[in-house]
Amino acid sequence: MVVFVGGELEPTLLYVLLEIATNRILNTTKKFFMTDNLIMRQPIVQAISLAKQVRNSEIQLTILQDINLDVNAGEAVSIVGASGSGKSTLLGLLAGLDTPTSGKVYLNGKDIFALNEDERAELRGSMLGFVFQSFQLLPMLTAVENVMLPLELAGTNNAHTVALELLERVGLDMRLKHYPKQLSGGEQQRVAIARAYVTSPKLLLADEPTGNLDLATGSQIIDLMFELNRERGATLILVTHDEAISSRCTRQIHLVGGKLNAD
């Protein structure tokens, strides 16, 4: 697709095209190197015999059981499974939001459950990004402030510029000063995505990011996520019910009754 305006190539379009092209090349080369250099490769997420049980009054409930999982940098992995199969629980464990009954999780080679709560939080801040079904924007902050927040928490100086760039990227540069309440669901999720990517996380975790959105908006959001993920060379772990979304990932993980059923 080439568009000429007044005989000249429209400059921004050119820029976008260039960007996409370079990223494509970068990504494929990255992938090439990674898949080929098996010895050099270290999984960005590694779960070893992960199990989660909860005790609810009398009954001991096993939610997750013997989960072994490696996710490599640059992968896009989807976690699928019936409702109640333990997808959210697994995601929470991989992100260090929850603690397992037994087993280990390594993030970038670090045993996260050997860290304390605050150290885990810091690790999350430095290398993870989240997108949730219910957006989870801070209602008392504006769109741009929400996006700035992770940078500010990390102590970055140019938070505002970076946040602006990302909001522009997700197409919300006209909505900077709006509060979450004043945005539609799709717009809120865009802000959430901008917020998730603003720190250039190595790993992005998403729990049914389209669950609260209609089909069309949902697919726009997913497109956006995949684009950003590619542009930034991030790794994606995505929980979803949607077959179509799942199939766009490089790998699918099936959870059945708390057990992995990899294909």
Place this chain on the structure above:
Amino acid sequence: MNFIKLSLRMLRRDLYAGELYILIVALVVAVGGMTTVGFFADRVQLALSRQGDQLLGADLIVVSDHPLSKHYTDKAIQLGLNTSTALKFPSMVTKGDNSILVGIKAVTTGYPLRGELRITNDFEGTSPLLRDRIANTIPSPGSVWVGEKLAARFSLKEGDKIDVGTASLTVESMITQEPDYSIGFINLGPRVLINAIDLPATGLIQQGSRISYRLLVGGDAGSIQVFRNWIKAHLELGERIEGIRDARPEIKAALERAEKFLNLAAMASVVLAAAAVALATRRFILRHLDGCAVMRCLGIRQAEILYIYLYHFIILGIVASSLGCLLGLMGQEALVFSLSTMVDVELPWPSLFPVIHGLLTGMVLLLGFAIPPLLNLRSVPALRVLRRDIGISNTHSLTGYILGLTVLSGLFLWKAGDVRLGSLVIIGFIVAIAIFSLLGYFLIKILSSTCSKLGGSWNYGLASIWRRANTSIVQTVALGLGLMALLTLTLIRSDLLQNWHTSLPTNTPNRFLVNIQEDQLQPLKVFFSQHNIKQPEIHPMVRARLTSINDKIVSPEDYSNLRAKRLVKREFNLSWAREINSDNQIVDGQWWQRKDMGEAVLSMEEGIAKTIGVRLGDTLTYDIAGNVFSAVVTSVRKVNWDSFRVNFFAVTPPGVLEKYPTSYITSFYLPKNRIDIIDQLIITFPNLLVIDVEAIIIQVQKVIEQVTKAVEFVFLFTLLAGLVVLYAAIISTQDERIYEAAIFRILGAKRRQLISAWVVEFAILGGIAGLFAAMGASSLGYVIGKYTLNLTYTFNLWIWFIGIFAGITGAMIAGLMGTRGSLSSPPILVLGKIG
């Protein structure tokens, strides 16, 4: 990162979103109430200490009920001190047909030694350019300076003549400021200043006259101290020294008592505000759980969450407390205004001390009751972003609240300076909360088990209360406290104050005639019959000073009771009578028989006997004009003082006191249309004092009214705090309720069903709260009545009806207003907004 910036940003947003109004209002009201009283007390204190010497008119005054020995003056002069003398006594002055009781002060050159006496010749106050000036002199012989009140009353001009006793004096100037016209409650009429040289001409210095002789001494502090020590060793009976240090102890005490009462009201508003703050923070925390969980997800440390909200609350606290201080600054002006009769001097500007106290109170209030839940907020699990049902633990709440209460108690004790009163308030509230909580728990339990059979909305409403048992109890207790404040302030207060307002029944004596001399008894009788007035009973009066009880010498220091101190210090009057007064009743011993006449026996009034510790059979020794007189108490009487007839604390039979200097006193009823008789009476007997009881009662009532107004004003803060608590309690469960209602509606519940379930719920909560409120208010009324106003409060059944009714309707209306609106928007929208 810059947490303060982030805090400010969140603060601004929370402010816009209305999340902080309850907190702010609670703080402003509590700090406002506290500082209003603080500023006022501070100003009075400063006035009393800083202007002590000004108020006294000297550095030291020797006061006596008899002429002072010339020795004292000689000694003072020998020490290089300045002296001046003054005589103070009440008397009647007349101008034409008008007469009025005034306070006369006869002074000698040099008066006043300290402070300013300012006068003016602009009697109408029409020419502002003719400002008042410092007198620098005293009235010249034959002339008189009058106070503004008298000038107004007689419409006096320069050069007018007024009669003081038998002397006719020319009005020279009007006094605008007098040094020793001090903070006091009741001033016996306007003030008049004359030159001591004119005293003999007035003929007012007679036996039995109540004259206070004063030697004013001024000079450098060292010499004053020497003089003070010297004179202490030489003081005779009936003489005392007044210095800055001992300036007006009774006024100080009275003001302190008033201050305590005001403090009590202010403290109540602080405690109520504490409840509101606790409730509001709880809601605040619940509303910020998600945000904190997200921030935890984004990598914030627990301590950093705490910092963010700590800054948030510290900034909020400082701003709200400062606003409260401003409110207090305005409030105290209103307080000064409403107490204008009590505080009759120019009050100095308050110090900054109450501001510090106000800010501290505000911060302790906010931080003490907000930090415990904040500590919990800090540990919100990040997992909440995935699982909404994960809340926070309440581990820090109880210890935190205890800490908050302890610090608050410390502040109270420091402020009140009265450990007993301060701890009474705190313990009272804690006990009330404990009892309310326990009772609430059982009531809710019993109600939900018995009424569940009723079915329908009863069932749902009760189930809802029981499911939220903890919250429900908190809610009822808070509602109860708020209502209790309201009930106490409206119903009980008016009940109590009713008793303060006494009015005279018709035909009760309304004029006292004092200072009647022996040789005037007959002419007076003639005067009364000439003017067709029923001959009143005339009582003899002998001035005596109690020196010992059963050979034990008494002194004011022996008594802690202020009234007893005063009674022992001053002279009081003995009288004799053959028959017992009809309004007296013997409660112990026996009234004398014919054979007892001439015996040195005494009949004592019950109240004074108790106050100074005298029992039947005790021997009392008096000093009467330098003579020793002893008598045995053979009866104790109860006196109905409300009769306004002349009565005496101590009475002997005839034939005992006649040999001592005696004056006579009587009281009679003067119909309103015959007031002119008084003027003729004064012209005929210039030395008589006519005391207008009605005027005094009106004056007393005015003072009481002003005190009432002041207390009411401070209670306004308590009232506001009570309303804030009510509001906070109602909306504390509003979010949950709206959320649940949305779910119920998705499940098909009809609007009507939900509303009637809520009606039941609020009615029950409100009813229980009303019950608590009535309980609390009744006990509080009893305590206040008993310990501060010396009244027995009779339990009022209405309080219970009104309390419960107000609780039910109030909770129902407020509760439904907050939640009903959500029923008209689609449930999904509601869920989206809150969830």
